[in-house]
Amino acid sequence: TSTLEKLPPVSVHAPEFVRNVIGEIVAGRGDKLPVSQIPVDGTWPSGTSAWEKRNLALEIPVWDAELCIYCGKCPFVCPHSAIRSKVFPEALVKDAPSTFKHVLVKGKEFQKDEHISYQVAPEDCTGCGLCVEICPAVDKKNPSRKALNMAPQPPLREQERENWDFFLTLPEYDREQLRFNTLKGAMIAQPLFEASGACVGCGETPYIRLATQLFGDRMLIANATGCSSIYGGNLPTTPYTTNKEGRGPTWNNSLFEDTAEFGLGFRLSIDRQAATASHLMTGLKNQIGEQLVQDILNADQTTEPGIFRQRERLEEVKKCIKGINSEDARNLESVIDALAKKSVWIFGGDGWAYDIGSSGLDHVIASGRNVNILVMDTEVYSNTGGQMSKSTPMGAIAKFASSGKPIAKKDLAMIAISYGHVYVAQVAFGAKDVRTLKAFQEAESYDGPSLIIAYSPCIAHGIDLSFNLRQQNLAVDSGHWPLFRYDPRLKEQGKNPLQLDSKEPTLPLKDFIKTETRFNMLFRFAPEEAERLLQQAQENAIKRFNYYKQLAAISFSEK
Template identity: 60%
Template structure:
């Protein structure tokens, strides 16, 4: 390595200085467009082929330096904050995602606090803009306060306006001007992401997660679902699938996987998506974009293959595809905004199961090992799991077929007549 290190250092410097694509001109809703964006999460210390990191990297690409991350303790907090180094990076302007980790059990509340704080400081900044309207100019003040900030172009324009505002504030000597200068950056829309694994979301932190989605606040929750406690050594969680072998489930887990997505959909005002990048990368992009655009709580449950599954990690995306094809992991998006147009909020993005469950699960050691240690139990659990897959698919299929035209209001009016 020593002889080529200097040469490669020069090459790497050249690579880093290549110009980035203009975020305002890229079609971020496509796979190609999203991958033209600069990642602000790179060189993590995760396992080779980790199924979680592509989703985290995608968040950093799509929402850039306005991303604020609350990270639950677990794999993602270890490879995400292995100080003194960090994979979270900055762009050419020196700005990058804000990231912090609290505990295992309180991550949802931790991120919720970030959202409340950002909202309050945004409110305070707008209040000060109103008070200083005459000094900073009516046109600039009104455009800042009424900015939509939906697209990247909108956000770029707001940043330009905030830069003008700061320039004017530096010339003012009042207390209000100085206070506004400290919170002016909160006039640019922030994207709050609460990220963690299934051990946090399904188990230890579920009470907090439920509280936060029930609040109705605009937070985005990303569950990196490996179906096992990965970081602490492979213990069974409520996300672990029926029949899988894990610590505390050495004879195969005897109960079905908890349906976190269905539980969240029952609130009616939560955007919910189930994604698997290896099966449908375009659907994954859509889900992330829609979740962030939704003005309310959103929950994305992302299939994340793991070294604990006992697979060839170089082919992890193949495992994701098999999980979807077998019906074990149905892809869907539940968008409450569709109700406003009289449309069904639930859209199934994967087709009916086209392979048997055994053709998926027995490619992974976590299931296959039970056929060696207890073939009879493995056979019974497989039959139970296959029946569960069929039942779950039929339920989702029926829900996706419901007619929401008129959103029920026309029928209610007729019954009153």
């Protein structure tokens, strides 16, 4: 007698494999699938998380185009890539749904007839509200109204689903024309990490999404086991996806204890393939064309246009060597793509970087090779249930530290800085967004090892992650999490390589820790010990900041 019909686990418009295999697993019927439906080589399609449409949010953000200042902050903080921006010619929206919002975009970097839209995926949004919190555009007549405002999802679902589907049909903006050094420009780039199964308001995923927007079409990722490997590659669906050219991150998972070495292996193998390709191409330069070979071997790939030109040249060579009947030509075909820039990244949490995989991480940064390491620091073993790590701060309660951790957290950044040749940044996307963007760009452009330590609020802290951004600001302002960048290239310019991105602590540490259960639990059953550890932690925070401040003040001028 029911009038309700159960919806299919994935859309009827999904690809056949997603409907017939992934959809059945999502529905809990995977054990009934015949082996014949599983790919024999184990290959699994990417970009499948976007088909799940979990509909978790009770409320979703609604965009007010008239108030918007197009700053790009909302997609920057979104943990699930559920709100995005695109810039496009106005003519492309003539057949748009009547409720699709867009407005003329301002900025000298855009054409006069181009419009911008900020669109929400209503069924992918988790309703965390971070985009509304970060929005700086406020109605002067009604301060409670912003350019983004939360509204109930059910009445908006059908309308915004249609708008989202139309939004996806609009072309991506030419990456060669984007200003990646601005938040507005970078956030127009397509994210290649979307709709993951991470927690509502997750503090890790915005860093991953940012990396894929900047470098995703050429990324190779070695991912340590942990939260980022679960929401990053937990079958049956994966949030990593590709652009229209079929390019996207190559994602791999390895064990806790060898992820850094695993990622270094990517770099070594790519460099070896590139050297082999260079040798083979040089030997075939008479058939290929000497000028073309020289252009490829001497290509500047430090910019998006430079990378695209190199890919075009390599395509030209591929066409040429098809007609060359030799073993060298066939061998060159197998390695030629290594001559286009590849960006190697190693992802993991503090349990990996500070503890179980720390010796491997140290080995990799000591190698001097061009790898980028992203440590999403939750200051605890989040995925396995909240055990203490060497990153856990003094006074915090965790498993194996039930009376509060008695010693200070390990200063991983200073260990890396001591080498002198490692790019190091300590960032918090909710506290300093532009500095975070700059750190990622500087790290990737550095021809050597880079280490980004990213503050990542977590439910294991005993907080509501709708306050994610507030917690980051409190951590920075209290001195718990100082922000800085260490760029070895500045020494060559006679400048100090260490730059502080946060000011001296303006809040007592207690103002931060009293907002998190991991700290204030100790005050409930052991107040005297909690006060002792708090006092020590306060002294440590001040000493640590002053130490970094002194280092940043050292003159590197030859005069």
